[in-house]
Amino acid sequence: MMGIAVCRNIFLSPINFTTMLSKISFASRTLARNARGVATIQEVLKSQVPQKQADLLALKKEHGDKVLGEVTVDQCIGGARGVKCMLWETSNLDAEEGIRFRGHTIPDCQQILPTFKGPAGPENGEPLLESLFWLLLTSEVPTKAEVDGLTADLHKRAASLPSHVVPLLNSLPKDMHPMTQFTIGLNAAQTGSAFAKAYQDGAPKTEYHEYVLEDVLNVVAQLPEIAATIYRNVYFDGVVSKDTSLDYSGNFCRMLGYDDKGFDELMRLYLCIHTDHEGGNASAHATHLVGSTLSDPYLAYAGGLNALAGPLHGLANQEVLGWIQGIQKQMADEGKEVNAETITQFTWDTLNAKKVIPGYGHAVLRKTDPRYSCQREFALKHMPDDELFKIVSTIYEVMPGILTEHGKTKNPYPNVDSHSGVLLWHYGFTQFQYYTVLFGVSRAVGALSQLYWDRALGLPLERPKSVTPEFIKKFCESQ
Ligand SMILES: CC(=O)SCCNC(=O)CCNC(=O)[C@H](O)C(C)(C)COP(=O)(O)OP(=O)(O)OC[C@H]1O[C@@H](n2cnc3c(N)ncnc32)[C@H](O)[C@@H]1OP(=O)(O)O
Ligand SMILES: O=C([O-])CC(=O)C(=O)O
Numbered sequence: 001m002m003g004i005a006v007c008r009n010i011f012l013s014p015i016n017f018t019t020m021l022s023k024i025s026f027a028s029r030t031l032a033r034n035a036r037g038v039a040t041i042q043e044v045l046k047s048q049v050p051q052k053q054a055d056l057l058a059l060k061k062e063h064g065d066k067v068l069g070e071v072t073v074d075q076c077i078g079g080a081r082g083v084k085c086m087l088w089e090t091s092n093l094d095a096e097e098g099i100r101f102r103g104h105t106i107p108d109c110q111q112i113l114p115t116f117k118g119p120a121g122p123e124n125g126e127p128l129l130e131s132l133f134w135l136l137l138t139s140e141v142p143t144k145a146e147v148d149g150l151t152a153d154l155h156k157r158a159a160s161l162p163s164h165v166v167p168l169l170n171s172l173p174k175d176m177h178p179m180t181q182f183t184i185g186l187n188a189a190q191t192g193s194a195f196a197k198a199y200q201d202g203a204p205k206t207e208y209h210e211y212v213l214e215d216v217l218n219v220v221a222q223l224p225e226i227a228a229t230i231y232r233n234v235y236f237d238g239v240v241s242k243d244t245s246l247d248y249s250g251n252f253c254r255m256l257g258y259d260d261k262g263f264d265e266l267m268r269l270y271l272c273i274h275t276d277h278e279g280g281n282a283s284a285h286a287t288h289l290v291g292s293t294l295s296d297p298y299l300a301y302a303g304g305l306n307a308l309a310g311p312l313h314g315l316a317n318q319e320v321l322g323w324i325q326g327i328q329k330q331m332a333d334e335g336k337e338v339n340a341e342t343i344t345q346f347t348w349d350t351l352n353a354k355k356v357i358p359g360y361g362h363a364v365l366r367k368t369d370p371r372y373s374c375q376r377e378f379a380l381k382h383m384p385d386d387e388l389f390k391i392v393s394t395i396y397e398v399m400p401g402i403l404t405e406h407g408k409t410k411n412p413y414p415n416v417d418s419h420s421g422v423l424l425w426h427y428g429f430t431q432f433q434y435y436t437v438l439f440g441v442s443r444a445v446g447a448l449s450q451l452y453w454d455r456a457l458g459l460p461l462e463r464p465k466s467v468t469p470e471f472i473k474k475f476c477e478s479q
Contacts, residue, residue: 038145040153044138045213049456056457073472080280081363085464086288088279089453090136090446098370099277101132102139106273106374109135114144116247116268126268129248129445130154132275133220136449155244155251157221162192165222169229170238178230178434179309183302185226190298192218199294208294209456215297216448223441224248228255235431252441256429262382263427267438269378270420273371274439276446280364282307283314283440287447288454292462297448304447305440311358314439316417319358321425321432323350324391338391340398347402359418360399361409371416375423388422 068084075083091101101109112120113127113135120127130150134142142150165188172181190196195211203211228240236257243254249267253259279285287304291297308314327346331338350357362369376396379389396414403412420439421432467475 038143038149041134041137041146041150041217042213044140045452045456048138049209052453053457073476076467076472079363086279086285086462087457087459088284088450089139090450091276091278093278093280093364095364095366098365098367101276102135104135106370109272110374112141114142114147116250116264118144126265127272128268129271129275129442132272133445133449136276136446137452151247154217154221154248157218158225160192160218161222161225162189164191165189165226166229169226170233172233174234177309178234178437179305179315179440181230181234182227182437182440183305183309185230186219186223186298186302186305189219189222189226190296190302193296193298194218195296196298199296205458209452212297212455213452216452219297219301219448220444223444224252224255227437227441228252228257230437231256231431231434234434258427258429260427263429266378266382266423266427269374270423270438271442271445273374273416274420274442276443276449278364279450281313282310283443284447284450287451289462291451291454292459297451300451301444301448304443308436308440308443312356314417314436314443316358316415317420317435317439318432320417321421321435323358324388324395324421327391338394340394343391343395344398344402347399351402351406357399357403360403360412360414362411362413362415365413365415366411368413369415369418372414372419375416375419379419379423379426383423383426386422386426388425392419392422 069082071080071083075081091099092103093099097105099106104112109127109132110120110122113131114120115124115127115131117124128147128151131142131147134140134147134150165185168188169181169185172184194214195208198207198211225240229238232238232240232255240255241257243251246254246264247268249271250264252271253264253267258264277284279288283304286307287300290303291300295303311319327338327343330346331342336342347357376393379386379392383389395418399414400412403409421435424430424435424438425432
């Protein structure tokens with residue numbers, strides 16, 4: 001009742017949105033809390049939806065005809081860089097500062113989100129993935145009790161993975177790329193989609209988001225078993241063991257076959273920082289686009305995974321390790337050291353061969369990726385003497401200068417993929433052809449949180465206009 005009264009108010013006199021929204025957020029949270037003072041994520045979202053729907057309607061009503069920007073011919077031909085044409089709730093990317101999850105930077109999240117030990121704060125370790133999932137979905141910082149409730153719910157939902165999925169994965173050729181196996185596994189799990197069933201049964205569009213939320217939670221819950229089965233099949237004995245007394249990341253580490261508290265912490269950090277990178281990146285955008293056709297979250301995120309599997313996007317982390325191994329091998333063959341001088345030579349050889357330097361450059365960022373920086377901090381804290389980390393650090397010293405001299409890339413600094421592999425390698429996770437699957441487990445949390453809001457806000461089918469080269473020429477000549 002309170003939510004509806006306030007929303008009518010906003011609709012009639014749309015002033016001072018921000019103050020109003022923070023009051024509403026608090027009110028919705030209070031309303032959602034149950035007798036124990038702990039809300040479930042479903043309760044919080046249910047209490048938020050009417051207000052968010054009203055806000056969007058009011059925004060459209062008040063500002064629908066305003067111009068957000070123009071599109072140049074370069075942007076039309078050049079991958080729509082900088083074109084503002086997508087609504088994204090969960091995160092925002094600034095070219096200089098990097099990512100903010102619901103307004104919070106990565107260091108903020110490390111300060112405010114609950115950890116495995118309990119209270120927030122770096123002294124207690126890295127944030128739990130479940131706490132970031134809660135933040136991305138609801139825009140609120142959860143309590144530890146709420147996060148624990150979400151962890152238990154996800155563990156329970158993991159058991160609903162349809163029984164044909166693991167046998168199907170077991171039957172795939174071991175030399176099929178892990179990302180191909182991953183999308184096959186997720187597509188196969190789609191038989192359990194609550195949304196697809198509800199749609200077939202004639203659910204009204206006002207209820208779509210309720211079924212989508214079920215699927216979003218189920219997909220996030222089921223992905224670790226799909227991912228771990230692939231890892232254990234391709235590289236080991238195919239056996240996946242769980243420990244559901246742990247959090248999502250800790251349990252996932254056990255499923256992969258790692259039992260090391262240091263690796264658990266790394267995986268908590270890793271899974272948090274790869275979740276979301278606003279809407280325009282290829283995997284999030286693909287998920288959003290496919291989902292806009294009312295494909296269910298399984299099919300929509302499989303689309304996202306296929307985009308993530310490309311070397312200019314998520315596969316770059318595998319490429320980084322391959323590139324570093326290339327230097328190591330060549331220098332070993334030539335009896336030379338891997339140092340600033342030989343890295344510089346190897347870099348120029350790569351550039352002169354008309355290939356990209358994986359892990360460097362970015363479509364939006366124009367500074368060192370804060371996800372690179374926080375991984376570097378982790379390495380400085382936990383593995384300062386690691387040989388591969390030293391190579392990655394030397395690459396960081398020389399690469400921006402070389403790329404600047406080369407004169408093509410708009411951003412000569414490292415992105416997230418430049419650092420993730422070296423950390424995994426340190427803990428014995430050396431199967432780098434698999435690394436993008438880990439990225440895919442994490443990206444589900446961001447892309448699917450947004451997909452929930454896409455349906456809750458009733459966003460339409462995405463269908464931008466394309467133009468022919470003849471149209472562009474004629475149009476420009478007539479100006
Ligand atoms: C999680 C992520 O997806 S982060 C990105 C992961 N990808 C990589 O690390 C791959 C290496 N980097 C790249 O290929 C690019 O920087 C991208 C794809 C990330 C961004 O692409 P764009 O926005 O087109 O970059 P930009 O505008 O700087 O490109 C201009 C030119 O510089 C080149 N360039 C950009 N980055 C690099 C690089 N790392 N090495 C060599 N050349 C580069 C581009 O290929 C392009 O060349 P062209 O004019 O011959 O086509
Ligand atoms: O933002 C992008 O285009 C690519 C990226 O770093 C991500 O998706 O994490």
